[in-house]
Amino acid sequence: MNASSTRSSHDGGLGLHALRRRFGAHVALRDVAATLPAGAITAVFGPNGAGKSTLLKLLAGSLQPTDGSISWKGATLDTRSAEWRARIGVLSHDTHLYAPLSARECLSFHARMHGLRSPDLDAALDRVDLLDRAEDRVAGFSRGMRQRLALARTLLHDPDVVLLDEPFTGLDAHAAQLLEEVLRTLRDGQRTVVLVTHALSEGLALADHVLMLVRGAVVLDTPSERLEADTFAERYHALVDAAEIARATTTGAPS
């Protein structure tokens, strides 16, 4: 019973209501309204500067909207609250790891920051195939290994909502496959996943729902089953071009 519909039912999932975020004179997100269904994987696509990372930061509570609000299962969220931070896991470009510490120590520290009393670190490390390197310092890890450890750290406290910013970038094949498996397992476990990615085909294959942003505005918001995998790339580029043209004509200048 995956809630993968786009009926604007605000009682399920992450609701984005007239979200606006401005940085000085630059508007990163304008009137973004959508519902990212709970217990499903939503892929967020868009060209550079579309506001995808900004959206993710708003969901994580690192940034606050200039206007608008975010809701979770119908109730307006205070994304800055400790309660919200306790239920989200964020995986971004930065690994948030401490190089002089061992893999186990990094996880242990993270667990204590979440107040987890008896975390199963071994299981967490095993899930990302790092159990045999548990005592080794992160400084000696490859990029792929660090990403895997970061993933383990993100999931350690069993978050309800997992936010990922371009997690496939720079991953080796092994780590990428592992990540896909983990994401599917999360979805099967009724967790909500928001995946920002440039990888159109991989993202589409994983996603139950697709959101697309161009220049801070929503141009596509639909369940993935309504999209055709073969033609999606074309459609993507068409949407980007259309939005660019629209922007150029309204502002009267290319920017």
Added chain:
Amino acid sequence: MSAQDHDRVADDRAGPGWAAVVMAVAAKDLRIEFRTRARTLTMAGFVVMVGLLFFFSVDRALVRPQDIASGLTWITLILAGLIGVGRTFEIEKADGAMTGLLLTPAPRDAIYLGKVLANFILVYAIVLLTTAVFGLFFQLDYSNHPGALLLLLAAGTLGFVALATLFGALTAETTLGESLLPILLFPLLVPMVIYGAAASSRLLLGRPLSEVEGQVRMLAAFALLAVSVGAVLFGQIVEE
């Protein structure tokens, strides 16, 4: 993850205890410092070198070392501490570790106090080294109320570390970086130097405890103010 596991973790999700966060952050910082020894060695080397240079700069035929040792000690403490604490957020900037830390439910003021605790231990160790080095080079006699001396040095160090950690977090996010730290910090250190140097100077000269009580109290007030202000405002600095 099975339903049972989920429940178990959910029970765990009572949120982190405040004191537990302070301890965990302090332990993490100290563990990292212990592994890399970067800051400790830099500060220790600085102190010894400065002690030696001061030794060469003082003509003991004209000046009694005891008269100026106190002031020199405090200045050296500040400069060494600046080196050490200025780098406190470099660890956190690498790989965006601080961002990750802020995404957890751990309260900001607890994170701040954890860092202050770790920095205090580090810098106080250096302060003790400075006292020993200067005692050696200038043949100082610490036998007059050494406990009071250690206490007042601790109070001054705590206040210093609290302010330096707060502003260190700030300068780490500026384009000028660490070079901005002295400008922000030094005006606020005036009371610390005035009361601290006067008190330690008197103790060195064999004055009774009653003459330094007032200064020790002011140093304690300084430390308390610094820690409170830092705890409240740290959250404002690290927010994006």
Added chain:
Amino acid sequence: MNARTGWFGIGMALAGVLVSAYTLWMVFFWVPTEVSMGIVQRIFYIHVPSAWVAFLAFGIVAVSSAVYLWLGDERADIAALSAAEGGIIFTTIVLITGPLWGKIAWNAYWTGEPRLTLTLVLGFIYVGYLMVRNATDTPERGKRFAAVVGIVGALFIPLIHMSVYWFRGLHPDPVILNPEGPTADPEIQTTLYVGLLGFTLLFLGLMALRYSVERAHRTLELREAA
């Protein structure tokens, strides 16, 4: 609000200029020469009101900063900025007239006089405040950082004040530094208070003008963004 602040600012500034000009007239033509310190003492009528304004301005900076941090009102930030820029000007006046007076009167640029020392420390805090504003990647963070510097500075000023005066008490200068002179003549007091009024009005006027300019600038930015 903006146009009104602008006119208010011009009005205040004009009033300030008039009163200050009157003060100057009083300083040069009316108030009698202070007996013990001579003609040079007249610098005092510029020096003391400037110091008063410098600290008043910082008080405004601190309160506005606190309002900005806790309520997020942009106007509070603009107020803090305007007050800081005015404040640092008057701080500079204090730091120039003080040593000047010292050199002429007692042949010493720096006598460790606690008020002057405190103003010097204040000057550094102002500099730090303004530097931090412009040193961040995003302007929002700069505003927040500056507010922190302003609040911390204000909270520490009492302690700094106490320590500087205590230090002074340990090393009293043979020179009697009572700027009002051993006898506080009514003319001297009057001139002083008129000067205080004039400088305060002038500062408030400058602050209001700066405020209206900055407010217009930021409102324009907002319109462009939409």
